[in-house]
Amino acid sequence: MKKISGQLIDILNKEVYPAEVTFDNTRIISIEKVSIVDDQYLLPGFVDAHVHVESSMLVPSEFARLAVVHGTVATISDPHEIGNVLGVEGVEYMINNGNEVNFKFHFGAPSCVPATTFETAGAVIDTSDVEYLLKKPEVHYLAEMMNWPGVLFKDKEVFEKIDVAQKLGKPVDGHAPGLKGEQAREYIAAGISTDHECFTAEEALDKLKYGMKILIREGSAAKNFEALIPLLDEHFENMMFCSDDKHPDNLVEGHINLLVKRALAKDIDLFKVLRAACVNPVEHYKMNVGLLQTGDPADFIVIDNIADFNVKQTYINGELVAENGITRIERIENKIVNNFNTSPKIVEDFDVEITKANVQVMEALDGQLITNLKLFPSVLIDNEKQTNIENDILKIAVVNRYADAPVAVGYVQNIGLKEGAIASSVGHDSHNIVVVGVDSVAMCQAVNLIIAQKGGVSAVGNNHEMILGLPVVGIMSDKDGYEVAKEYSAIDHFAKLLGSTLNSPFMTLSFMALLVIPKAKMSDLGFFDGEKFEFIEVFCD
Secondary structure, X not given: OEEEEEEEEXXXXXXXXXXXXXEOOOEEEEEEEOOOOOOOEEEEOEEEEEEOHHHHOEOHHHHHHHXXXXXXXXXXXXXXXXXXXXXXXXXXXXXXXXXXXOOEEEEEEOOOEOOOOOOOOOOOEOHHHHHHHHOOOOEEEEEEEOOHHHHHOOOHHHHHHHHHHHHOOOOEEEOOOOOXXXXXXXXXXXXXXXXXXXXXXXHHHHXXXXXXXXXXXXXXXXXXXXXXXXXXXXXXXXXXXXXXXXOHHHHXXXXXXXXXXXXXXXXXXXXXXXXXXXXXXXXXXXXXXXXXXXXXXXOEEEEOOOOOOOEEEEEEOOEEEEEOOEEOOOOOOOOOOOOOOOOOOOHHHHOOOOOOOEEEEEEEOOOOOOEEEEEEEHHHXXXXXXXXXXXXXXXXXXXXXXXXXXXXXXXXXXXXXXXXEEEEOOOOOOOOEEEEEOOXXXXXXXXXXXXXXXXXXXXXXXXXEEEEEOOEOOOEEOOOHHHHHHHHHHHHHHHHHOOOOOOOHXXXXXXXXOOOOOOEEEEOOEEEEOOOOEEOOOEEO
């Protein structure tokens, strides 16, 4: 038996009292009120209510090593990214790797693989695959239903997948950016229970009104905390915190603990904040995670005080997995699997033919997944480089990673590069190679660095080149998470030296191919309108 004492924050009963907790290697045996305790606080561990572990560029076991330092004991993990590359095999890879460490991954069954028919993915996950996955004890929910048009238009396969989840008693996650009014009501009525894509309080309130639970997202690129946190005071029972996509350097800095600190700094009630951070995901997804009650799994954290909220220790199943900023989870040997079958490219692959008077340009927005669509005279890019650095109109291309095929080239604004190019094979959702550059030469060089490594993020310019290889499915590293974070920080810094003004250039770049988010995006098959769900021409009259 083990014992620990401190001021216990009982979220469920809304009280704080001095207590001694007795626990073993699995569960809490007893909680007794005592008069003298150690100068610290005990509370349930944090849960990330929606995250793509793959976006950390780390395999699950490495993600866990970094996350526990910040008091995270569990995640609701959507393996959609690896699913688009390897299908069911990829999901099972994530489950098996996560099972190697003491951390509570709760995976979902990807609902939309491929995410759309307007891009080339590496796999398909159909209804029978979804049922197979949902019957696994490690798979707890049907992951984000991105195909909201399919829901509204009663697509047969979409409803078959939802029906399978409901029959097995597992919730269905949503993904419907900007959906409001009658469309939101109809989408929710189909059985969709959550959404992490709200970027305005108005949208979130509309969905809350119809019974949906809303996740406050703060990731490396998409940041909605400030827009949505004012709703927590009134709607705390139906809100959670999530990161969605977290790059390794940001994960080293912090996780859900940072959102808790920021919420408390806004004078939101402690129990309301912790309800969102610790309790609501456990209850909604029926997670095997303790809430610091007698008989619960012994999952809890120790903090220094409520004012600073610094995590001193993290326990999972009664085991101390992190202490004083140091992870105690040992590294494991990580298997490499992949699906990367494209040949090196030539400079001419990234050239365009200027055919009409105007060029349509997607505008990236820092801190958002959504983009705008703008129109410029083609004369602005009618030069040797076929770009306009002064007006920040650069070329963007998506390269099919699964087979040799023509390269799709378009234009983007607000990336900010003054020199060279940046590229990534983390390109949501199908994870083809996305590249932005000031000219075709630099773009080709950046892409070929990634092809040589069978995955990675790269940057070239100023007679220098950098590559962070991602050999696991082309989107994750097999290395130590802290080393990956250092390498990523270095290449992120280099991208900013090349002129990018974005907070997270590579994360933003990866979302420029995310077709299910409006407005304009790039696919390996062409320039795409995410509102009309159709291809559009780069050049027009």
